[in-house]
Amino acid sequence: MARIVGSIMSTHVPAIANALDRHDETDPYWKPFFDGYEAVHAWLREVQPDVAVIFHNDHGMNFFLDKMPTFAVGCAPEYRHGDEGWGIPTVDPYPGHPDLSWHLAETLVGDEFDVTTCQEMLVDHAVTNPMKLLWPDGGVPIVPVTVNTVMFPYPSAKRCFALGEATGRAISSYDAVPDLRVVMIGSGGLSHQLEGERAGFINKSFDLRFVESLTDDPRWATQFSGEDLVKETGSQGVELLMWLAARAALIGTVRRVTWNYHIPISNTAAGTLVLEPTA
């Protein structure tokens, strides 16, 4: 049986790609952010995952507004980083794990989560930045799970939590590869808003309350509607849904391995969190 070793939640701000490209890790602006990944790297060396399942949202790369799945599972042999249009450096493709992908798709649909399957899938900074942050010189095969936070209606926080739980159960029932070690990634957040007169909105107290809840009261955020979350965390702060799903995949109690929070990176309250199951 496969085993989930833990969940890593990480901001995916585009500017990170430029900072990595310039090797700005020790620059005073970036250091408080990048320092948060040292403990994550140490944990990854310890748990040695074989594959990463990533909850992420698309930003006008693989999906346009013509067809917008609420939930999609990447089932591709590899995931190429597309040209995002505004000039961040592209990275080499990440290999997929199609067998695990199809197992997830079949199990999730069997569990009444009617996901879209994608045998071709371009990825953007929401996949590549966390991967580069976690594995600067390599990586592991990935299975992206896309959650729509591009256009309303968004799936509810409650539904995203349930998707996370179902994904966790599906991974745990995967036995085609003996003892496969899987790490979950929740990509995005925390509070930020890019557009409108409210651009630059950040809500530190909500972020901290949310992150606290993930350890001991993980369903806390399921009380909020999509619009509530926009109000509390900013239009793009709703990416915390990825964190919620990645936490829910760790069914049962968890321990916080490391946590870092820094304002601002670009327009965003940047967060890095690792949780591991205690059961």
Add this chain to the structure above:
Amino acid sequence: MGEQVATSQQEAALGEETERHSIPGTIIFDGTEAKRGYGLNKMCFSFNEEANRNAFLADEDGYCRRYGLTEAQRDAISRRDVLALLELGGHPYYLAKFAGIFHLDVQDLGAMQTGLSKEEFKARLVEAGK
């Protein structure tokens, strides 16, 4: 009868406006916005390809017309007016690709939309962390 229709239409319009701005300075991008901004966002989506970015730069208005942008949208594109483009159904993720052609980053855009200088906008972000 005619007046009543006009009134209810006005009320509906007002209701929609209120709903669009129930969170100040924020447009909830839903089906109404997706319809309103379809051509505009489709054009911006095309900017994922360099050849299309170059084609836009070579003939901006002609490129806009190919995607069926309304006159108001074409005007806002020519003025680089991000707030107007949002009001006209532009989606922030797609508009970012338009802004990227002119090497504007999200902090340039933040400053433009809030009427602050870039330095003032960045200072406001730092303040939010205290």
